[in-house]
Amino acid sequence: MLEILLMLLAVAAIASFFGFxxxxxxxxxxxxxxxxxxxxxxxxxxxxxxxIA
Structure with a gap:
């Protein structure tokens, strides 16, 4: 779950950098x-x- 979170944050950062x-x-x-x-x-x-077992 945290891996998906980090991927989404990276996508958001890259997309905002390129203006999307x-x-x-x-x-x-x-x-x-x-x-x-x-x-x-x-x-x-x-x-x-x-x-958690």
Whole structure:
């Protein structure tokens, strides 16, 4: 999941450098969603709701 996050951030940075605003915005929105999902999963694991075996 974090690999996808880093790829989306790289795509957003490169797209904004070359002037592709919409592509950069879409990649950044996807990255924000993945950050929220990763934080929710982390908190669930931390609280013991989800067990990693």
């Amino acid at each position: 605003g919409r592509l950069s915005g879409a990649a950044l929105t996807g990255a924000k969603i993945i950050v929220v999902v990763a934080l929710v999963v982390f908190l669930l694991v931390l609280l013991g709701v989800i067990a």
